[in-house]
Amino acid sequence: MKPSVTRVTRLTSLAILIGTSFQSFSQNIEAEDDSVEHVEVTSLRQAYRGNVPLKSLPQAVTVLSDETLDSFGVTDLQTALSLSGSVASQNNFGGLWDSFAVRGFAGDENSPSGYLVNGFNVGRGFSGRRDASNIEAIEILKGPGSALYGRGEPGGTINIITKKPEFDQEGYIEATAGSYDLYRLEGDYTNAVTSDLAFRVNGAYEDAGSFRDTVESNKLIFTPSVLYRLNDTTNLVYELEIIDQQAPFDRGIVVVGDNFTGVPRETFYGEPADGDMNIEAVGHQLSLQTSLNENWDVNAGLSYRDSSFEGYSTEVELSSGRQLLSEDNPVVSRQRRYRDYDTKDLSARAELSGPVQTGEMTHHILIGVDAYDYTFEQEMQRWRTAWGTGDTTYSVSKINPEYGQVQPEVAPLTDREENQSAQGIYIQDQVDLSEQFKLLVGFRFDDFSQDIENFMNGSVTSQDRTATSPRVGFVFEANSNFTFYTSYSEGFRPNSGADVDGNSFEPEESESYELGVKFSTEGDGITGTLALFNAEKSNILASDPVNSGFTAALGEAESKGLELDVKAYISEQTSLSLSYTYTDAATSNTVTNSDWGVEIPAGTRLLNIPENRFVLTAQREFTVSGKAAAVLGSFQYVGERPGELINQSYVLPSYTLVSIAGHVDINESLQVKVFVDNLLDEVYFDNSYSALWTQPGTPRTVNVSARYQF
Numbered sequence: 001m002k003p004s005v006t007r008v009t010r011l012t013s014l015a016i017l018i019g020t021s022f023q024s025f026s027q028n029i030e031a032e033d034d035s036v037e038h039v040e041v042t043s044l045r046q047a048y049r050g051n052v053p054l055k056s057l058p059q060a061v062t063v064l065s066d067e068t069l070d071s072f073g074v075t076d077l078q079t080a081l082s083l084s085g086s087v088a089s090q091n092n093f094g095g096l097w098d099s100f101a102v103r104g105f106a107g108d109e110n111s112p113s114g115y116l117v118n119g120f121n122v123g124r125g126f127s128g129r130r131d132a133s134n135i136e137a138i139e140i141l142k143g144p145g146s147a148l149y150g151r152g153e154p155g156g157t158i159n160i161i162t163k164k165p166e167f168d169q170e171g172y173i174e175a176t177a178g179s180y181d182l183y184r185l186e187g188d189y190t191n192a193v194t195s196d197l198a199f200r201v202n203g204a205y206e207d208a209g210s211f212r213d214t215v216e217s218n219k220l221i222f223t224p225s226v227l228y229r230l231n232d233t234t235n236l237v238y239e240l241e242i243i244d245q246q247a248p249f250d251r252g253i254v255v256v257g258d259n260f261t262g263v264p265r266e267t268f269y270g271e272p273a274d275g276d277m278n279i280e281a282v283g284h285q286l287s288l289q290t291s292l293n294e295n296w297d298v299n300a301g302l303s304y305r306d307s308s309f310e311g312y313s314t315e316v317e318l319s320s321g322r323q324l325l326s327e328d329n330p331v332v333s334r335q336r337r338y339r340d341y342d343t344k345d346l347s348a349r350a351e352l353s354g355p356v357q358t359g360e361m362t363h364h365i366l367i368g369v370d371a372y373d374y375t376f377e378q379e380m381q382r383w384r385t386a387w388g389t390g391d392t393t394y395s396v397s398k399i400n401p402e403y404g405q406v407q408p409e410v411a412p413l414t415d416r417e418e419n420q421s422a423q424g425i426y427i428q429d430q431v432d433l434s435e436q437f438k439l440l441v442g443f444r445f446d447d448f449s450q451d452i453e454n455f456m457n458g459s460v461t462s463q464d465r466t467a468t469s470p471r472v473g474f475v476f477e478a479n480s481n482f483t484f485y486t487s488y489s490e491g492f493r494p495n496s497g498a499d500v501d502g503n504s505f506e507p508e509e510s511e512s513y514e515l516g517v518k519f520s521t522e523g524d525g526i527t528g529t530l531a532l533f534n535a536e537k538s539n540i541l542a543s544d545p546v547n548s549g550f551t552a553a554l555g556e557a558e559s560k561g562l563e564l565d566v567k568a569y570i571s572e573q574t575s576l577s578l579s580y581t582y583t584d585a586a587t588s589n590t591v592t593n594s595d596w597g598v599e600i601p602a603g604t605r606l607l608n609i610p611e612n613r614f615v616l617t618a619q620r621e622f623t624v625s626g627k628a629a630a631v632l633g634s635f636q637y638v639g640e641r642p643g644e645l646i647n648q649s650y651v652l653p654s655y656t657l658v659s660i661a662g663h664v665d666i667n668e669s670l671q672v673k674v675f676v677d678n679l680l681d682e683v684y685f686d687n688s689y690s691a692l693w694t695q696p697g698t699p700r701t702v703n704v705s706a707r708y709q710f
Contacts, residue, residue: 047119047159047299048148050353050366052430058440058473058485060516060531062086062140062565062579066163069132071619071632072661073176073675073703075184075204077115077130077138077160082636084140085579085613086156086563091689094250095217096277096309098129099687103142103155103533104559104585104609107493109689115158116149118239118285120301122160124374125343126309127281128245130160133186133204134223137161142563143487143514143533148366148426148442148471154491154510154535155559164237165198165227166190171710178675178703181209181216196229211699213268214403217247217276234290241283246276249313252688252695254398255643257327260653263398265683265696269332270314272403277311277339296354302347309341314394314407316692321387323692330398333391335384338410340377347372362432371423378418381410415455418496422448428471436478440487442471448494448507465507467492483518495541495553505553506539516563528566528578535559542591542600556588557606573621578614585609598646605648608687610639629664643688650691655684657697673705 054061062084074080078098081087090106090113092099097112107113114123115130122130141149142156149157171189176182188202203222210216225239248270253263287301317323317333324331351368385391394408428442445468452461473487489512495505516531540555561583568576585606592599614637621630636657644650658680663673681700688694 047116047301047349047351048366048368048426050351050364050428050430051295051297051355052364055483055518056430056438056475056477058438058475058487058514060142060514060529060563060565062142064138064140066136069135069138071630071663072617072634072659073673073677073705075132075186075206077132077135077158080132080135080138081140081158083579083615083617083634085565085581085615086140086142088583088609088613088638088641089687090608091687091693091695092129094247094252094695095129096247096249096279097126098123100158101155101606101609102140102153102158103535103561103563103581104583104606105153105155105535105537105557106606106608107153109607113158114152115160117160117283118162118287118301119159119349120285120303120347121345121372122283122303122305124345124376125281125305125307126279126341127243127283127305127307128219128279131204131219131221131243133188133221134163134202134241135160136163143489143512143531143535148368148428148444152491152493154489154512154537162223162225162239163188163190163200163202165200165225167192167195167198169710172707174705174707176703176705179701180211181207182701182703183207198227200225200227211266212250213266214270214272215248215250215268217245219243219245219247230290233292234288237285237287237289239283239285239287241281241285243279243281243283243307245279247279248272248274249277249311249315251315251693254316254325254332255650255688255691255694256325256398258650258691260685261683265699267399267401269316269334269396269401271334271336271405271407273407274312274314274336277309277313279307279309281305281307292354296352298350298352300348300350303345304347305343305345307343307345309339312336312338312407312410317384318690318692319384319387322385324390324392324395325398325692331392331395332398332401333385333395335382336394336408336410337383337413338379338381340379342377344375345372346374360434364430364432366428367426369423369425372421374420376418376420378414378416379412380414382413383408383410412456417453417455419451420449420494422446430473436476438475438477440471440473440475442489444469444471446492450494450496452496463494463505465494467507481520481522485514485516485518487514488512495539505541505551508537508539508553510535510537512536524569526566526568528564531563533559533561533563536588540591542593554589555591555600557586558588559583559585559606559609561585575619577617579616580612580614582612583609584611593646600645604645605642607645607689608641608643608652610641610654612639613637624664627665629662631662632660634659638684643685643694644690647691650688652685652688652694655682655697656680657682657684669709671707671709673707675701675703675705677701677703 088101090099099113139159169191173187176184184206186204190200192198201224205220207218222242228236283305285303289299314336317335323333349370353366356363424446426444430440449464469490471489476484491510493508512535514533518529520527536558538556539553542555564580566578587604590602616635619632639654640651643652659677661675665671678700684697686695686697
């Protein structure tokens with residue numbers, strides 16, 4: 001179902017109207033100062049940022065550049081985020097989408113994690129794993145930021161900045177081959193068409209095997225864009241994204257009795273005859289940025305995204321009454337499902353930012369509005385064995401599963417459509433009280449509506465909610481080397497569904513606190529951030545203790561900890577990067593899990609969240625026979641973490657990964673690169689949802705790339 005013309009018109013008109021109003025307002029400001037000169041727009045300002053430098057924000061921010069990703073051979077978002085100690089891997093449906101937690105909070109474990117692309121929410125749909133071929137930088141915006149970003153998790157927000165067209169010709173083509181039949185071709189080219197029009201074309205095609213039996217995948221990503229310079233101060237950018245991915249649904253291995261060596265890590269319990277899950281997405285972004293004078297900017301845009309996630313899967317049965325597997329019985333019961341998920345996501349945003357002088361104080365103003373209209377059509381069919389019958393139909397051996405059984409016919413389980421729409425307005429003022437003291441005050445108001453139509457029983461659930469999200473922060477720039485800050489924010493995330501009386505649930509609400517220091521040495525030889533954080537969530541869905549079979553918004557959780565990020569340039573040729581996070585994330589009250597009816601005591605640690613996560617990377621540049629070269633290494637430690645929420649005795653063991661990489665410039669155009677991941681061939685487990693759905697980590701891999709630049 002496509003968005004109606006009315007919806008498109010409404011959002012388009014909103015962006016144009018607000019942008020025009022902002023322009024008129026700013027022109028009035030400019031008229032008060034005839035000395036103002038216009039400046040050329042050379043790059044698009046990031047949404048929700050305003051004109052405040054990162055150093056002066058009361059917030060911890062980590063930026064992963066394209067150069068960093070390229071040096072370590074990173075080709076997708078999930079792997080890139082593993083370079084930050086603040087981010088923990090979550091259940092990602094066998095790599096079919098990106099799933100992560102920032103500072104202990106992950107959101108809905110049955111959906112992809114939310115993230116922004118150029119300020120637009122892209123994580124609402126099903127677009128597979130985000131490829132890195134068009135990523136310019138990844139911003140990990142941590143902690144209290146809900147007053148600007150809107151609905152989301154209190155731990156932080158991921159914003160991807162894409163590569164934009166340039167007026168100078170540059171580009172490359174890179175071929176990669178590696179372990180487990182990996183073959184990848186990636187390219188990027190940008191150039192001017194005229195003095196006012198530039199284009200960029202980039203993308204990748206990847207065909208890959210896997211250490212997992214019978215599991216193969218392929219993906220195509222194509223991301224062309226154009227930039228039109230309307231005048232010296234205004235740029236219009238259009239970006240297209242086409243994604244086509246295929247991979248089988250893979251729930252990982254089974255672990256019985258905490259025996260992590262009882263099953264070879266390559267064992268696949270799916271059914272090859274199911275074929276692949278097919279993921280397709282088409283995204284459009286249109287961004288307008290204009291500098292109205294030397295101080296004031298307007299940033300506006302539209303985004304539309306269409307995604308689908310469809311296919312059959314065979315999965316290990318989790319229900320104890322239907323599962324035959326035990327320590328004494330090596331028979332794995334399976335179920336079969338069919339999924340057909342389709343999403344449409346239309347959004348608009350407009351911002352005005354600039355300074356206002358009042359006496360001795362400078363106000364850095366950011367005023368914005370945004371809106372979106374989102375539709376999620378969900379169909380699921382399922383077959384499973386009868387409860388408590390000991391039925392071995394469609395079961396396989398734990399150690400040596402044999403494929404090719406007659407596949408059961410699936411029956412309808414879920415057929416519904418969810419429509420969401422929201423409008424928000426936000427304003428932020430960071431006041432320079434003096435050269436050293438800065439005060440930030442922000443506020444966001446959201447009007448949210450949701451309709452869920454269940455085609456199985458004809459019921460319709462609706463809700464209309466409003467939410468206010470304040471934010472306040474304080475910055476003390478002691479000197480050029482130390483900046484101290486503190487910040488507080490409130491946020492929300494809507495809950496789907498209805499209670500026993502048919503009333504919609506109260507949205508999840510959150511409070512976040514942060515206290516930190518940003519530091520640097522003379523010449524920025526060492527830069528970093530040390531932060532203490534605390535975030536609390538309430539109204540998490542759980543089983544209704546009074547009305548059996550129904551759900552209520554009763555759960556509470558808290559995540560607190562310490563975070564350290566340091567970048568050190570030992571010399572012009574040597575650099576080090578360290579990222580460490582201690583996270584204590586647990587439930588705050590006793591509730592009953594709504595999926596399994598099992599009591600979750602207060603103090604239960606959150607799924608897949610390690611207390612300790614540490615990442616150390618190093619790079620050394622040198623010359624070999626007069627040719628530029630570099631060698632890199634990374635060391636990652638991930639502590640123990642709960643592998644099941646309802647069974648806290650199931651704990652994924654800690655692990656350490658060592659990886660190395662290197663490259664050498666053969667000539668001005670040709671560079672050869674080598675990447676060795678998991679150098680010591682560590683046997684580890686990346687994430688899990690249950691002991692029976694545990695994802696083993698990838699063994700040692702060796703990849704070789706050749707890049708030709710022009």
